[in-house]
Amino acid sequence: MKLVNYKLKYDFALSRMGVMLNNNVVDLHQAYEQMIANVGAKESAFPLPSDPDTFYANGEASMEIAKKVYAYIEKNEPLTQYKREDVVLGPPIPNPSKIICIGINYADHVAEMGSEIPEFPVVFSKFSNALIGPEDDIHKISATKKLDYEVELAVVIGKKTSNVNKTDVHDYLAGYTMGNDVSARDLQKRTVQWLQGKSLDHTTPIGPWLVTKDEITDPSNLAIKSFVNGEIRQSSNTKHLIFDIPFLVSFISELITLNPGDIILTGTPDGVGMAMDPPQYLQHGDTVRLEIEGIGIMENKIIEK
The missing domain is CATH 2.30.30.230 (Fumarylacetoacetase, N-terminal domain)
Structure with missing residues (x-):
């Protein structure tokens, strides 16, 4: 469904x-x-x-x-x-109790960001004020000059999850959707904590729907892409995740009890605007299109606010 x-x-x-x-x-x-x-x-x-x-x-x-x-x-x-x-x-889950994000979770993205392969998942959060629907405009506020795109496979929890074993994770999922982890790089990088660059109002489209887990039998082998104004920017496959979905859900559930409707954004592949030479950040009027195999297409316009 x-x-x-x-x-x-x-x-x-x-x-x-x-x-x-x-x-x-x-x-x-x-x-x-x-x-x-x-x-x-x-x-x-x-x-x-x-x-x-x-x-x-x-x-x-x-x-x-x-x-x-x-x-x-x-x-x-x-x-x-x-x-x-x-x-x-609108966003399939408009008010999740938690939006948990995973940073630098594709090896090629780690390389382009000048980072090192993490020993443990890099976990941070968003707030629901950032969520918008799959057809809504992404707001670019004056506080940032370096707004960037990140296509990500999103996992939605289906039942209360705590200390779940990796082999049992599938039983705890509702399904999958996609998200654009739009990031204000100048705000993200000005402190060691990323939150201020990751949770701006009206910046994270999710959708276009939740695909139930029975329709996606192998989330670890899905083509994932992003385009800006029709130009392909990111093209990879979820098989390149450093920490796969069973590991992530198990790992997080050891630390935090997950509730039905909670969202986990699993990380973005290489090709972000910040890593281009020269960097290519999102501007007023730009259109960002995301595609994930088995889920569909989502397209949003950037609007200055």
Whole structure:
């Protein structure tokens, strides 16, 4: 399944959970009610939340019912669905309790940044104020002159995770999405802590949807790319991650309890603007396009604020 957080265009109602079906967005809760009306009350022991935050907070319970709903609408025409152009997609998980990021996790990126292969994962955080949807503009504020792009595979936690073994990590995941870890390099580098350059308002698009883990059988072998104004900048594969997803989730879960809906951004490959000669930073009007195999495409424009 490809799960989305959506609103109808020009509608100020609350965001709702949806699922992609033949390039249309189906309202998940309304499809659930349609299914209940047709297959009976035995499916309704756990109500399916309509808002994304509650949906993900309920973890596996929500996901299991969503799978049944999706199987139902694949065989039965859903009563409520919208054309892709009639909706606006938000970040799949709009308010995760944690956004955990991994730095310098591709060897070629380590080299281009003049760093050394880390002995342990380089872990830092973002706040949810940075998150935007897959179609939103990225804000470039006057405090930075060196705004940079970073395409990253994002892992979404599916159930409470603490001290999980690497071999069991798959059982704890909801799925995968992608993110642009937009970084203000001048702010990031002016202290030893990176946070101020990594969590600016309205700078981290996530999306376009969450692809459930059953659809991506091998997240360690996905092509990953970024483009700026149509020019390819990054082109790699997740097989080049220094610390792979099972290791990262296990490692983090030894330190921090992960909750359903938490996001882990797994690092970016080489080709960032800072490492070019001369450096090429993002400017007003630029368009950044990300592509990850098995997930899709996300494109955002840079706007000065």
